[in-house]
Amino acid sequence: MTGSERMTVFDGAELPERLDGLDLGKGRILLEPAAEEMEFDLLDTFDGQVAAKGALLVAAGDALVLLEPQGLLRQERAAPGFVSDLPQGPVTERLRRLVSPLRTLMRVAEGHLTRQAVRGVDDLDKTHLRGTLWVFAPICGGTVSLLEMAALRGYAPTLARLEAALAPVVEDIHDARGAAQALRGTGASAPVLMAPDETAFRAAGDIIRSQLAVARQQEPGVLADLDSEFLHDYRVALRRVRSVVSLFKGVYSAERTTELKARFGAVMAHTGRLRDLDVYLIERDKYLSLVPEAMRPGLGKLFDRLAAERQAELKVLTAWMDSDAYRAELHGLARLFEKPKRLAKGPEAERPALDYAKTLIWKRYRKVNKIARGIDDATPDTEVHELRIACKKLRYLIEFFTPLFDDPEVPRLVKALKRLQDNLGNFNDYSVQQAALGRVAEDLARDPGSDGVAIATSLGALVTVLHQRQMEERARITSSFAAFDGPDTQAGFRRIFKPEEGTA
Amino acid sequence: MKIVASYSNKGGVGKTASSVNLAHGLAQSGLRVLLCDLDPQGASGFYFRVKPSKKLTDERFFTDVKRFTDSIRGSDYENLDILPSNLTFRDFDVFLSRMKNSRSRLHKALKSVASDYDIVLLDCPPNLSTLSENVFASADAILVPVIPTTLSERSFEQLLEFFAETKLSKKKILGFFSMVQGTKKLHAETIARMRQDYPKRLLDIAVPFSTDVEKMGVHRAPVATFAASSPAARSYDALRHELQQRL
Ligand SMILES: Nc1ncnc2c1ncn2[C@@H]1O[C@H](COP(=O)(O)OP(=O)(O)O)[C@@H](O)[C@H]1O
Ligand SMILES: [Mg+2]
Numbered sequence: 012m013t014g015s016e017r018m019t020v021f022d023g024a025e026l027p028e029r030l031d032g033l034d035l036g037k038g039r040i041l042l043e044p045a046a047e048e049m050e051f052d053l054l055d056t057f058d059g060q061v062a063a064k065g066a067l068l069v070a071a072g073d074a075l076v077l078l079e080p081q082g083l084l085r086q087e088r089a090a091p092g093f094v095s096d097l098p099q100g101p102v103t104e105r106l107r108r109l110v111s112p113l114r115t116l117m118r119v120a121e122g123h124l125t126r127q128a129v130r131g132v133d134d135l136d137k138t139h140l141r142g143t144l145w146v147f148a149p150i151c152g153g154t155v156s157l158l159e160m161a162a163l164r165g166y167a168p169t170l171a172r173l174e175a176a177l178a179p180v181v182e183d184i185h186d187a188r189g190a191a192q193a194l195r196g197t198g199a200s201a202p203v204l205m206a207p208d209e210t211a212f213r214a215a216g217d218i219i220r221s222q223l224a225v226a227r228q229q230e231p232g233v234l235a236d237l238d239s240e241f242l243h244d245y246r247v248a249l250r251r252v253r254s255v256v257s258l259f260k261g262v263y264s265a266e267r268t269t270e271l272k273a274r275f276g277a278v279m280a281h282t283g284r285l286r287d288l289d290v291y292l293i294e295r296d297k298y299l300s301l302v303p304e305a306m307r308p309g310l311g312k313l314f315d316r317l318a319a320e321r322q323a324e325l326k327v328l329t330a331w332m333d334s335d336a337y338r339a340e341l342h343g344l345a346r347l348f349e350k351p352k353r354l355a356k357g358p359e360a361e362r363p364a365l366d367y368a369k370t371l372i373w374k375r376y377r378k379v380n381k382i383a384r385g386i387d388d389a390t391p392d393t394e395v396h397e398l399r400i401a402c403k404k405l406r407y408l409i410e411f412f413t414p415l416f417d418d419p420e421v422p423r424l425v426k427a428l429k430r431l432q433d434n435l436g437n438f439n440d441y442s443v444q445q446a447a448l449g450r451v452a453e454d455l456a457r458d459p460g461s462d463g464v465a466i467a468t469s470l471g472a473l474v475t476v477l478h479q480r481q482m483e484e485r486a487r488i489t490s491s492f493a494a495f496d497g498p499d500t501q502a503g504f505r506r507i508f509k510p511e512e513g514t515a
Numbered sequence: 516m517k518i519v520a521s522y523s524n525k526g527g528v529g530k531t532a533s534s535v536n537l538a539h540g541l542a543q544s545g546l547r548v549l550l551c552d553l554d555p556q557g558a559s560g561f562y563f564r565v566k567p568s569k570k571l572t573d574e575r576f577f578t579d580v581k582r583f584t585d586s587i588r589g590s591d592y593e594n595l596d597i598l599p600s601n602l603t604f605r606d607f608d609v610f611l612s613r614m615k616n617s618r619s620r621l622h623k624a625l626k627s628v629a630s631d632y633d634i635v636l637l638d639c640p641p642n643l644s645t646l647s648e649n650v651f652a653s654a655d656a657i658l659v660p661v662i663p664t665t666l667s668e669r670s671f672e673q674l675l676e677f678f679a680e681t682k683l684s685k686k687k688i689l690g691f692f693s694m695v696q697g698t699k700k701l702h703a704e705t706i707a708r709m710r711q712d713y714p715k716r717l718l719d720i721a722v723p724f725s726t727d728v729e730k731m732g733v734h735r736a737p738v739a740t741f742a743a744s745s746p747a748a749r750s751y752d753a754l755r756h757e758l759q760q761r762l
Contacts, residue, residue: 133564135566137564163591165587
């Protein structure tokens with residue numbers, strides 16, 4: 012068979028007109044006059060995970076339909092939510108592979124849908140192609156058309172002719188991602204642009220502005236408690252802002268740097284406890300599986316307590332996030348970065364970004380090496396924590412300056428760093444979790460309640476397991492670093508990030 | 516997978532008309548059907564608007580499984596595919612033997628690459644003499660349209676004799692009356708006599724002579740698609756039903 016047997020074409024509002032009667036040479040496209048009219052909801056996670064995987068999830072009529080280039084899945088309509096809460100069916104089954112279990116599906120666009128059968132016929136009116144044209148007209152956002160066509164057996168060449176006939180006029184909607192952006196009216200989130208010779212001051216401002224915008228987009232999801240990832244992404248964005256402030260040394264004046272660090276730190280401090288509780292609750296099943304069967308009921312009761320605490324903590328956080336004080340502070344911070352004149356420059360502010368980036372990254376890379384090479388199995392844990400933090404800073408720096416280093420080797424270096432970080436991160440998580448459980452135990456001693464003993468016993472079992480795991484991670488660290496410290500990675504860092512002589 | 520041949524050693528008796536309507540009816544009933552147009556005139560392909568494949572005259576056609584499956588065309592109707600005409604008799608012989616051999620590459624190709632058909636319907640050309648035996652051996656059922664005239668009666672008799680001589684199973688033969696004209700005394704008499712003589716070899720079907728069948732050439736579509744309640748459409752449906760009972 013020549014060519015493929017099915018195709019999916021995304022386009023704007025003009026596709027129906029373009030298709031109707033389209034000449035295929037010895038054949039043409041026919042739109043069947045009977046069209047179905049209905050309302051539709053486009054469903055996705057806030058961060059568009061379904062569309063990012065090349066699919067559109069549509070609720071229309073009484074069906075939930077998942078449209079993918081390789082075909083269409085359908086099941087009975089149900090209210091959106093976490094995939095694990097959706098009724099069984101082929102769509103749910105597929106969504107499990109597309110969507111994180113931590114994210115909720117929500118309506119991200121709504122409007123009017125027209126669905127129409129389409130045929131491709133030859134000069135004898137023999138059918139060669141069959142398909143469906145979907146035209147989504149959202150209330151906000153731009154119209155998107157989707158044509159899914161399949162060739163009857165033996166007629167793939169006709170499909171290729173249709174593909175060729177449509178090719179010259181396609182717009183910027185090429186795939187599900189583009190379609191979802193148009194329907195949601197969001198447009199592609201513009202990546203931070205950076206020129207090698209722009210000032211370090213300007214680069215810092217651009218990154219901070221875009222991260223502040225990301226943080227603010229998460230607020231409605233945090234307030235409505237849609238899922239845990241809104242708060243997580245909010246914190247990640249603000250942490251990036253803080254990292255720029257503290258890592259881009261000398262870009263802002265010393266006083267400004269101290270002040271900004273303190274103010275962003277204060278904002279983040281409100282969110283810490285809730286995030287911790289989210290993490291425990293997310294890991295609930297994993298923790299339960301770590302302890303012996305007999306300990307599970309006690310641990311289950313602990314999680315019930317944590318869940319209750321989370322609800323209380325959520326109220327505190329949302330009350331603050333919904334306050335005038337919060338809005339005023341965030342607005343004030345954002346304003347600082349809108350008009351760069353408002354910020355006092357530091358001694359490094361006018362350095363060209365590329366030159367500045369190399370200096371920062373190279374210095375941090377050497378620091379990572381220096382700490383790591385001093386670590387053996389007897390080194391105290393504080394050194395390991397220091398290594399973890401150095402690696403994290405190195406990673407942030409490389410990510411911030413990614414637009415400046417258009418080198419195919421960078422992803423490989425980041426991957427090598429990430430492998431080391433995973434090890435360090437696990438080590439740290441196990442240690443933080445033990446400390447946190449220790450605090451829970453202390454609280455428990457003060458207020459044991461009726462479950463106190465059962466919970467305390469299971470806590471003990473859990474801490475033992477976590478300690479065991481931490482030791483395992485610890486034992487791997489020297490070999491992890493050795494893997495990161497290979498000659499290829501060293502050469503890569505040196506070639507890409509080492510400043511020219513005399514500028515460092 | 517069952518193989519059904521529409522066969523007669525006479526031309527113009529309704530082999531193609533019944534193949535086309537049967538194939539459509541079987542597919543409508545949910546079976547996956549491949550209609551093979553073995554007549555170089557390409558009549559059954561014509562009724563489905565499928566153009567003959569140019570590549571099919573190639574010598575290597577049946578030695579190359581991919582060429583075979585590539586030349587199959589989807590019809591406008593669900594579950595129904597067409598193998599357009601253009602076979603030489605030599606190829607046809609190979610075709611039948613391969614079709615029957617379940618371990619052959621062709622059979623596997625039909626199952627996996629192409630499709631898993633429930634029924635392969637062969638619309639045979641009129642002058643099959645040299646290869647008749649092969650068709651008879653391969654098919655699970657042989658549908659024989661019989662125009663109720665003395666001449667047709669004679670050739671039906673010859674067919675049964677041939678089966679007896681060559682020790683083929685007569686049970687495969689399923690005759691039915693075709694192009695029956697109720698007003699003709701001769702037709703009525705022949706039908707009565709033949710039913711008495713061959714009660715087991717004749718289905719209880721008499722497709723009437725009907726302009727609706729002739730109109731298939733104008734519509735280039737099976738009767739049921741444009742004259743669903745006509746007597747002709749109903750008798751083809753009865754024929755389909757009877758055939759399914761026997762398979
Ligand atoms: N039941 C029928 N009533 C009227 N005309 C028929 C009928 N069956 C077949 N014909 C016509 O008779 C001619 C020969 O039929 P066809 O099916 O092609 O026969 P065969 O395949 O046996 O040569 C065709 O023109 C067809 O339209
Ligand atoms: Mg014929």
